[in-house]
Amino acid sequence: MAPLDPHSFADSRNPRTTDVSLSLYFDFPSATIHGVAFFILSFSPTGQLSFDTRSLTIHQVLDPFNLSPLPFSLSSSPDPIKGTQLSISFPNGPRFNSFFIVFSTSPSSTALQWLSPPQTFNKKHPFVYTQCQSIHARSIFPCQDTPAARIRYTALLNIPQELSAVMSASHVERRPPVSDEGHSHILPYGFNSLWSSETRVVEQFHMNHPIPPYLFAFAVGELGSREVGPRTTIYAEAVDSLLDAAAKEFAGTEEMIIQGEKLFGKYPWERFDLLVLPPSFPYGGMENPMMVFLTPTVIKGDASGAQVVAHELAHSWTGNLITNRNNEHFWLNEGFTTYAERRIVEAVLDKDKAILNTGIGWKGLKDQVEKFKDNLEFTKLKNCQEGVDPDAIYSEIPYEKGFQFLWRIERQIGRPAFDAFILDYIDEFKFQSIDTKTFLHFLKFKVPGIEKDIDLVLWTEGTGIPPDACEPVSDLYTKILLLADEFKFGRIPREDEVADWKGQEWELYLENLPRVLEASQVLALDEHYRLSESKDYEVKVAFLQLAILSQCKKFYGEVEKTLKEVGRMKYLRPLYTALVQGDGKEEEKILAKRVFSEARECYHPIAQGVVESILA
Template sequence: MAPLDPHSFIDSHHPLTTDISLSLYLDFPSATIHGVAFFILKSPHVGQLSFDTRSLSIHQVLSPITLSPLPFSLSSSPDPIKGTQLSISLPDDDVLNSFFIVFSTFPSSSALQWLSPPQTFNKKHPFVYTQCQCIHARSIFPCQDTPAARIRYSALLNVPRELSAVMSARHVDRRSPVSGEGHSHLLPGGFNSLWCSETRVVEEFQMNQPIPPYLFAFAVGELGFREVGPRTRVYSEAVNSVLDAAAKEFAGTEEMIRQGEKLFGDYDWERFDLLVLPPSFPYGGMENPRMVFLTPTVIKGDASGAQVVAHELAHSWTGNLITNMNNEHFWLNEGFTTYAERRIVEAVQGEDRAILNTGIGWKGLNEEMERFKDNLEFTKLKNNQEGVDPDDVYSEVPYEKGFQFLWRIERQIGRPAFDEFIKKYIATFKFKSIDTHTFLKFLKANVPGIEKEIDLVLWTEGTGIPPDAYEPVSNLYTKIVSLANEFKLGRMPREDEVADWRGQEWELYLENLPKVIEASQVLALDERYRLSESKDYEVKVAFLQLAIISQCRNFYGEVEKTLKEVGRMKYLRPLYRALVQGKGKEEEKILAKRVFSEAHECYHPIARGVVESIFAKHL
């Protein structure tokens, strides 16, 4: 076997899937999905074929012609990272490039979060949503779960009539179910008969452009929407206050799309809709094509949350059109997208906003170097992830070091030339999955002699931050960092100095304060500026992290409240780490364990796993 991806069981010599048709019956009472998947391979195949699964029950594999069973087996014990290998035997006497798999999920699926009515905004109906990045699509349906496999798909979602569905695909129809449609007659047990219940409805979707499996996404609940542009609706649960706030926050989306097209070429996905999920969503945003998923914490009331939207929009070119071959080359997705995001922000909101964004990222990158000081492999852009769970080493390194690498190239050849290079890069590799070697080969071919000016090997394979990385400079950035340095001398910023500050300015200020300060200083800072009460979670969490590290226990009630009301890993990681790291913090460790025991059921499975890994390392 020649592996294609360290996180997948598939063999590089075997054909990849090109098309999947799914019929999915969503059973909310049991928190399971019963499904039939019809797979088409790139070419016919004989013999063993491997697929990835996790927490799936495989009922049958069937011939597409006769519906006769095909032999299959599951590995005897799950791999802790990759899950369970599904091996299918395709017969020698009937060369096939397609087959059916009949399957069911388990409630423990790592990609699915089933929310009961009390866990939702409106408290009336259940809700379910997916999160497939990095390697969780295999826990919804069996697949070749690697970014190297780009698939087109169609899907029928059979859901309770009072609910509706959205998907990372074009919505075709909403209708009453029909017996046998989409191979639903192959569903296991009695779910074929339940398919046509009068209490159910079928939502049909089609994705005609090839995407990696991690971009497969849907959500089902009581959904409403607001129109915010010719290509954009904002969806959320049907709560007017959330919808109205989201529509206001993201009113400038169409202008961002237009600026993105000027910079990177045509927008190839038709729609750019946004779904604001319940607070348990573990990421800031997820770039699912046509339907970006967002945390409600990006609704800040001052349009600054649109920067997260700018990042997910940028993925429409870098990540969704051109994708890393596997997670060892994740920087090709996130470094490019961080660069593209800041170019869009600069065009729409001005250079100062983009530089503040870059400065916060620079500080975060330096902190990640400290985090990985005992495992420098993960300070590299191109790194070895054999035997490593990508969720455990998720960090800002691919984002910020990747951005710095591209920014270094821009400075070397000039922005006009770099803009032309990026447009050519996107046009050349669109709808393809590539690795770092392919990018560097393209770079050297299109920018002759670049390897003599920039140490490309050091940047992509070296540890740490290269010496020619660059801290941003602007009057506003310098002023904020200078004020943070003055805090070390006991001077707090005056109210007139911060009168125009928004969340980004405060975030940068807090990030540049000393890591540990006196508890009295923490109290004084909050007494003047009420940072612990900020509605901007970037500010609030940065302040609470400072309070924990400084053991200013006056704010531990706010820490507990925050950990219980949001599930975004960007906030869970630093707060739980601050509570459990270091000696002489028994009270903090007891607090962390108690809060997690009370809140973990409201966290997405991915977020639960991340917190558990923090505890495993430090408790």
């Protein structure tokens, strides 16, 4: 076998999937999807073809002409990271480059979170949504689950008629189902006859651009919407207050798209819609093309949550349009996108906001390098992930070190030349998945001699932070760091010094305070500014982490409340880690385990796994 990706069973010698047609029947009572997938390959396979699956039941594999069974087998025991290998045998006679797979998901799918009505905002109807990054698409449908195998797809979603669906694709229509529609006639026994039930509808979608499987996404529930621009509709559960707040927070989205187009070229995905998910969504945002998924925690009431939208918008060019070939080159997605995000923020807001963003990232980069001091491999941009779960090593390093690398190139050749380089880069590799070697080759071709001025090998293959990385500089940034330094001597900022501060300023300040304070200092800071009650979770969680590390037990009730009301891993990781780190914290460890046992079912499966690893 010639592996295509350390996280996939796909063989580089096999043909790759080019198109998938899916017919999916959503069975909410059993938290399963019963489906048929029709695959088209780049050429006719011979011998065996390997696909990735996780927690799937494979009922049949069928040839495309007479629906006769094709032999298949599943690996005897699941790989703890990659899941179960599906091997399909093809006859030596007449060749064909397409086939059907009939399958069912399981309630333990790592990509799907099924929410019962009490877990939703409206408390009336169930809800289900996906999170496929990094390697979870294989738990929804069998596939070559690697960014190297980009696919186009169509999908028929058969759902209860009181619900509606959205996807990372163009919506074709919503209509009653018919019994012979699509591939419904070969659904698992019992569900083909239910496909055309009068109590159900079919939502049809089409993605006509080749995307990596991790960008496959849908959500089904009681959804409402608000239009905020010619290319943007905001979706969320049908709660007027939630939709109105989201529409207000993201009212400036079209201006961000316009500025993005000035920097990176024409927006390539037709629509840029936003879906605000329930609080259990494990990320701040997910850049699914045409339908970005967002946590409700980015609705802050002052439009500052739009910076998360700026990051997901930037992915439209860097990540979705050009993708890392596998997760060992993840920085090509996130480093480029972090750079692009800050350029958009600078253009739409101002330079100070972009610098504060960079400063928070700089502190995060230093902290993450320290976290991985015993495993420096994961402080490299290009690293080895054989036998490593990408969720387990997820960090800010590919984001922030990747940003620093690109910023270093910009400083070397000047912004106008770097802007021209980025436009050429996007045009050269659009709708492709590439690796670090390909990027460096293109860089040296477009900027002759760049390797004499910048140590490209040190930046991409070296550990830690290179000596020519750069901390940002601005008067506001310097002032905030100075005030944080003065806190060591007991000085709390005066009200006139922080009068104009919003969440970003407070976040930077808190992140730069000493990690352990006297409990009296934590109490005094909160007495002045009520940070434990902040509506901005970036601020609230940074303060609560400080309170835990300082064993200021007054705030443990607020810690518990926060861990039970949000499922975003950016907040779960630091709070659970602070509770269990260090000696002499038995009370905190007991609290962490109890809270997790009570909140676990409200977390997405990916977040459940992350917290379990922290508690272990």
